[in-house]
Amino acid sequence: MIGFEVHLNGIMPMQQDLRTISRSALFSRKVFPVIWLTLTSFMTLSFLYHAGGFTIAIFIPLGMIVFMAHSFKRSYAGVANRVYDNGDSLTFVYGKEQEIVYLKDVMNVNYQSMVSPDKVTLTLRNPSARDHSTNEVAFLPARINWVTGDISFKHLRRKNRLVDELIERVDTARRHVDNAG
Missing domain, CATH: 2.30.29.210 (FACT complex subunit Spt16p/Cdc68p)
Incomplete structure (x- = not known):
C-alpha cells in the first residue's frame, strides 16, 4: 500500500515506500566539517598558546580551514540529500x-x-x-x-x-x- 503526503506541489507518494538509491550526505555535509573545524581550531589555539603570541605556524591550520572549505564546496555543491x-x-x-x-x-x-x-x-x-x-x-x-x-x-x-x-x-x-x- 502506498501512502500519500501533501506537499506544496500537491499530493505526492510517501518517499519511504520507494527504493532509495543514494546514501545520506548528512555526515559528509554536516558532521565531518564540524569535526574538522573543531580539530583545526584546537590546533590553532594550541599554536598560539605554546608560541606565546603570533607565529608563522598559525598559517598551517588556517590553510587547512581554507582548503577544507574549498574542497567541501566543490565536492558537495548541488548534491541531493x-x-x-x-x-x-x-x-x-x-x-x-x-x-x-x-x-x-x-x-x-x-x-x-x-x-x-x-x-x-x-x-x-x-x-x-x-x-x-x-x-x-x-x-x-x-x-x-x-x-x-x-x-x-x-x-x-x-x-x-x-x-x-x-x-x-x-x-x-x-x-x-x-x-x-
Missing part, C-alpha cells in the same frame, strides 16, 4: 524541496568512483527545475559492499551495481522515446 527510485523517474530531495527527473530526460550518467566521495552526476536535456542555471543533478550512490565497493583494478574504478543498472535503465528509456518519436 536523498534520491528515490520511482521506476521511470527519480525523485531528488534537497531538504524540503523535491525534484522529479524522468529517465528519458537524462542525456548522460557520470559516475566518479575513485574520488571521495564517489558521486553520480546526471546531465539533463533541459535545465533543472530547482536551479535554472545548470542542467546537472548529483547524488552520492548507495554502496553495495561497504569496504571494497567491488573495486575493479582492470578498469581502475570502483563498480557499483546500482549505478550500472541506472545507466542501462536510462538507455532503455531513451530508446523507447526514440522508437516512439
